[in-house]
Each structure stands twice: as structure tokens, then as C-alpha cells.
Amino acid sequence: MASRAGAGPGAQTAVPAEGVGVETKDEDRRRPGRPRNVGADDAIMDAVVELLTEFGFRGLTIDGVAHRAGVGKATIYRRWEGKEQLVLDALTAGRIPVPQPDTGNLRDDLLAYYLPLADAEAQKGAVRLMPALAAEAAVDSELAARLHAYVSDRRAPVSGILHRAQRRGEIDEAFDMELVVDLLTGAIMYRLYFSGAPVDEDVIERLVAGVLIGIGVVPPG
Amino acid sequence: MASRAGAGPGAQTAVPAEGVGVETKDEDRRRPGRPRNVGADDAIMDAVVELLTEFGFRGLTIDGVAHRAGVGKATIYRRWEGKEQLVLDALTAGRIPVPQPDTGNLRDDLLAYYLPLADAEAQKGAVRLMPALAAEAAVDSELAARLHAYVSDRRAPVSGILHRAQRRGEIDEAFDMELVVDLLTGAIMYRLYFSGAPVDEDVIERLVAGVLIGIGVVPPG
Amino acid sequence: MASRAGAGPGAQTAVPAEGVGVETKDEDRRRPGRPRNVGADDAIMDAVVELLTEFGFRGLTIDGVAHRAGVGKATIYRRWEGKEQLVLDALTAGRIPVPQPDTGNLRDDLLAYYLPLADAEAQKGAVRLMPALAAEAAVDSELAARLHAYVSDRRAPVSGILHRAQRRGEIDEAFDMELVVDLLTGAIMYRLYFSGAPVDEDVIERLVAGVLIGIGVVPPG
């Protein structure tokens, strides 16, 4: 999530937050009082990731995170507003790298991006997290904004791959590349989260192949 | 959800359940004791729908449903196993009809199916429910089965439209119609639930048009 | 505490309480719903007494009581409004008998009443409880009323002893027996709770003897 670069974890959701917006020349003007323990952020994020994989989103409790991180509950509430913000930050704290393939070969780049999604472990995590976050986003508009920003970050590489190919003339200008991203990513998410249909390497290859045919990159058949 | 036809609401999930499947000639074999108050089912379902739209899935409580429906909590637990089953049943209790267009015109049928999804009210409900159900399904395999069945029911009409067109020769046999359903439905769900991008009539028309071009039904450009 | 006779424990402080005031002919009209578990009252009271003697008033926690009594915390809050009400009820639940001596011998009756207060264990409990209750009563007028009623119950026997002696002509009518109770009881409490001076059998005997001289029952010297 590029937009978080340079910001401390949780800086986007922390209540007092300050420093939002353009930094002034006083940006290094420290607030009085003991500064927040930066190590605590990492300990909390680590605990969240561990507990999520152990117990899933529903089984994750703030008490549990606090205990595992060796931190007081208040320290968590001082920095995040709730479970969802916490998990979303754990998700976006740069821990899950987004593949950014750019070999110039459209098909290879798409597969390089999507094939890792066939990994069973990654799927398990995503299935537990993404719908829960989306469910909460439906009710909390601030979380929704953060989720959409995260999703936007995740799709950006595919968007780039397709637009570059279009600029190279490999794809007809008439096609809307953003819709193509929606189709590909949507199909995979739909299978993972809602239909329960498998998403393995074969499925991904067939989806990519089909879309490439559809946008006229390779001849059908 | 077609398979519920004829059964009382919740019959599939209620613990004693009996009477699953087609009723036999013994269908009038009553159990002793006071029969269930059939009106209560409707009151409960109505309360669920009302409270969902008011407070969202997270804000829905069994206590709240019981109070709103003028019903004891035990009456709800006697018929459903929990919040998720309850909501899923409210979702599938025949209240949201699935369009089953079959005019023989591929484009018109697809639009007849998908365009209603552009309705803002329907979207609001879906956004609040589907991710919450998917989140719970990630943890509860029985609910997952019920969700997948529901999703399967919802996609069946599109599947039918596409397969009929393929049988009529309008679509190349090489294309996998199920993947096409995944692409179309997935793109819409992805925008609704995760990316936050709008799903209006224009978007739906462009998605359908693009896919029809992609599968060679209409010439590009 | 005579006024509690017949009432269930906590009946005076329980929030809904009903049944306050004169009972009507419908007094046996049960409220709907599951009745409160009467056994729980005893379990809670026992736990309170145990934990008080183990950890004192400050060390007593609602969680601790709930756990020790094998009861949910909500069950306690359903019946009492807080720690102080709970302790006061535990105190007055007929568990600490008030001596009611009435031999007709003024000195013996007074000693029979006061000498048990020299017991070290009883003192330890009283020192831990009474000031804490008085402190809370200073801020909570309802608790104050309950505390005053309890204190009034405790002093009643002495009052009776003295008034009976006065009626028998042993004490001059001019003396105010209530003030005499204040003097005797007050001196003991003052030593116990505030001055830290010992209250042993000797002190009690000297106090009683001095007061008897003072009110002219026995000749000085």
C-alpha cells in the first residue's frame, strides 16, 4: 500500500493522529510527553497476524492481542479504533508484498501476478479476512475508505500491466482495461469468497487465457 | 432458493428438522404437542429484514429480533441455529426473486438478469449481507454449504442463458460458460463489495458488451 | 436486621424489586419468565463473606465473587447495584447474630452485649467493613439509609436493656438512654476504627462500669 510509505503503522487510524495532511516546517516538532513505543506497533501487528492465522477473524480478541503482544489493552485502543482497523493495518503493514511483474510479456506478467493466488495458505488467510473486512466496511465508512484504498493498491499492478500492453498496441484501444481488471480479479474473488469453487493454477490459467482471447491478444481456438 | 419450496421456513436448519426432502405419504403424521406457530416465522423474518436494514449485520442481535418480532428467544433458536442461518434464510425466503429471463436473445437476457443489480436499494442490502455471510462461512462449513448453494441458485439462470446460446451456436464451443459467469458476476461483486467502484446500468452494459465481444458474439468496435 | 425478615436476600436493593410496600391480594402473582435462582443468592453471599475475610473490602472484586460463587457477573449486577450494596447485604443477611440479652440485670446484660466485641476476629472483620461502608454511605444516600438501618438494628438491644432498667427505676428518668448508647457504642467504635486504641475485655468492662457510675446505678469508688 504505497500511500502508507513513511507513515508509522496505524498512523492513518490513530485517533489523535496529527500530521495528517501536508507537513509543515514544524513537522519535527514533537508533542510533549512520552512518545509512543514504536516497538509496540510491531509487537501488536505480529500478534494480530499470529492470532488471525490461529483463530481466524472471529476468534481474534483484543485481550488476546494485548496479551500476546505483551501490551496493555489501552495501548491498542489508543492507536486503533477497533478490531477491524487493527486487522486492516496488519494486512497493509507492508507484510504481504504485491507482485509487480513487468517483463513486457502480457501473458507472463498476468500469470506472475495471479498465480500466487492459487496458494492454499494465502487463500485460507484471504477467505478469513477479506469478507470480514468488507462486512464491516459496509457499516463503517472510514473503514470502507481504507479497504478501497487497499484494494486499489492491490489491483494497481494489473492495471499497469494491461495499460502498458495497450500502449504497446497489443490491445485494442476500445477495451477498458479497468473493466478487464474487474473481470479477472472479480472472478477469482467470487470463486474464493462466495461460490466456493476452487481457484487453482488451472483455473487461473484458463481465466487469463480466456480474457486474452476476449481482448483479441491471441486468436481463439 | 428453489429447494426450500414446500418446506416451512428454516426447516433445513432447525435441529429436529425432520421432513427434510420430499414429504412422504405420512406428511400428515403430526408430532404430538402444540404445533409451531406459523405466523411467528413471518414475524421473525420481517424483523430480521427490518433490523438488518436499520443496523446492519453486526448490529443485528437475536434479542433484538425476538423483541421486534414479539417472540421468545427460544422460539428463534428452536427453528434456526444462529444469526447467520437466520439471515441466510431471510435472504432466501423467496423474498428476492431471481430473474429467469429466456427470450432467446443472449444480450437481452443477460441484461434482464444483471440490470436489476444496479438498483441502489438492492445493492445496499447485498453489500451489508453477502460479505458478512461469506465471513461467517469462512469459519462455519455448514453455513458455507448453504451459502454456496444459494450462490449456485442465483447464478443458475445466467448459466442457462449462456449454455442455451452456446447450444444455439451463437458462442464458440471452446469457451467455458461457467468461467464466463464467474467473470461477469465476479466483476460486479468485486466492485460492490471490495473496490467500492460504482455498479450502475452503464457499467453493467459495458461489462456485458465487453464479454459478448470477448466471446465472439458481436464483432469488436 | 429485623426489617429484612421474610424478604429474599437483596430484595431491598434489587433494581426491579417489585413487592416493595404493602402486598396486594396478587402478591403470589408471579412475574413471567424464569424466576431467579434463589440458591444463587446464598452462593453469592457465601462467596462475599469468604472473599472479604480473605482479601478485605478493597481486595474484593465482583469478578472474584462471581467466579467463587460459580455465577455470572450479570447475575450479581441483576440483584445488587455494586460492591457496597452487596457487602452490606452480606453483612445483614442474618449471618451475624446480634446478642439480645435480657436477664433483668443491667450490668450483666450490657456486658453480655458488648464483651463479644472484644473478639479479635470479629474486630478484624468490622474494622475492614464498617469504615468502608460508611465511606461509601457518605456519597450514596441509598446506601446510607441501609447502613443507618443496620446500625439502628444493632443498637436496639442496648437501647432496650437501658430503657427497661430505667422503667424498673434503676436509672434516673432525667438521663437520655439513647445518648448513653451513643456514648458506649461510640467509644468502642472510635477506638476500633479511628484511634487505634485496643478494645479488649478490660476496656469494655471499665467503660461499662464508668457509665453505670455516671448514671448513678452504682456508687462511685
Next chain:
Amino acid sequence: MASRAGAGPGAQTAVPAEGVGVETKDEDRRRPGRPRNVGADDAIMDAVVELLTEFGFRGLTIDGVAHRAGVGKATIYRRWEGKEQLVLDALTAGRIPVPQPDTGNLRDDLLAYYLPLADAEAQKGAVRLMPALAAEAAVDSELAARLHAYVSDRRAPVSGILHRAQRRGEIDEAFDMELVVDLLTGAIMYRLYFSGAPVDEDVIERLVAGVLIGIGVVPPG
């Protein structure tokens, strides 16, 4: 509390303490570093008194005192060991003068000492503080010692009045003057803190009169 004379406020409880007692010729031997802000003591004491009267002992928090006094929490903890010491110091910081009557007239001296206790405002303060301190003293032996010393200081003038009268031959040598103080002071405290009975000028006069009769100073009737 006479023994505090000359020492800075809180010097008795502050952890580093030093400088207890009369300053020596080395009194200007300053410790290195910034000296304590003497004004802070007053600000803290004022805040304690204000907050006590506003919210009572239970409602008094160290955070609240620090904020009201415009002082850091650590500054309070550097000088006192906790809430109770703080309150006890506020109580004894020379703010409530102890009457020291010595006219040679026993009855007048006793009334000069006790009648100010009939003041409603003074009673309100005392009722809120003394039982709370006694409650904490039951658990904290150091505080108990300080409380007993304070109480001893407060009773000293009455003790003096009575002993002087006894030495003048006005009171029979057989009576234990300390017990008489216990009786008088105890009766008043008992009424104030526990029985809820009023302590007005009339009650005090009757108590004093009764005791004077009792110890044979004035003839009964």
C-alpha cells in the same frame, strides 16, 4: 498536626524525604538540579480539597488532581505515596485548626472544643473523609499509623482540659480521663459516621452536660 511544623508539606510521606525535623546549619546545602516548585504543593492541596468536596473520596483521582492543579502526575507521586496520604496531608496541612481552649472552666473549655463540630460544612467534609481514611487504614498499616497520630493530635486538647480539671480536684481521681475522651468523641463520631443521627449544638451540649454529671462535676437533675 503540630509535628509537621517547619517541614515542607508532604515531607513525612515523600519517598526521598530527607530534611525531616529541624533544619541544620547545612539547610542551604542544595541538592543538585532544579529545586522543587514549592507552589506546586499548594496547588495540589487546593485541588485535593476542591475535588474532595465536589466528588468525595471515591470520586477523587490522582489524574484529576494533577489536571486541576496544572501539575504532572509524577510530581504528585514524587511527594506522596498515594491517594490516602495525599488526602490525609490535605486534612492535616494546618488547614483545619484544632481548638485549644484553656480558660480553666471545664464546661466552657469542653464546649469550646466540641461545639465547632456542629458546623454543617465541617461535618460534610469529615463524613466524606474520615471513614474513607479509616477504611484504607484497615489495609495499610503505615496509613493507619498516620491516621492514629492525627486522631491523637485532635484529641490531645480535650485530654488536657480534663486532666487539668482533674489535677485541680474538680474530677475524682478514680475516673480515667482517656476513657472520657473516648466516650465524648466516640459518641459524636458514631452519630456522624455510622448512625446518621444529627450532631447539632443541642446534642453536643447534652452530651457534655451528661458526662459532667456522670463524672460528678455537677450534681444530677
Next chain:
DNA sequence: CGTTAAGCGAGACGGTACGTCGTGTCTTTGT
């Protein structure tokens, strides 16, 4: 026609997690 058995509204039950608050300590920068 009375017995029996289940369903009913109501609400108390033992639990668990919540988010807040207070305590006493520690860690900054500034004086």
C-alpha cells in the same frame, strides 16, 4: 374429556468480550 406433550413469551442463567478508567511507573523534552 382429561391426559400428554410440545410450543409459547418471558426472562434469568453461566460465560465471554467489550471498551473505559484509574493506578503507579517510565520516558520524553524543556527548564
Next chain:
DNA sequence: ACAAAGACACGACGTACCGTCTCGCTTAACG
């Protein structure tokens, strides 16, 4: 070294739901 500010670990608070369990009652079918 002390000051204000405020973050820290800890732990109790009182609330809210969960899913279960009695209550007294109603409602049928069966004997």
C-alpha cells in the same frame, strides 16, 4: 534534577450478547 505531558502494563469496572434453561401458559391430538 525537577518540571509537564502523556504513554505504558495491569487489572477491575459495568454492559451487551450469546445460546441454554426454566417458569406458567396454551394448544392440539390421543386415549
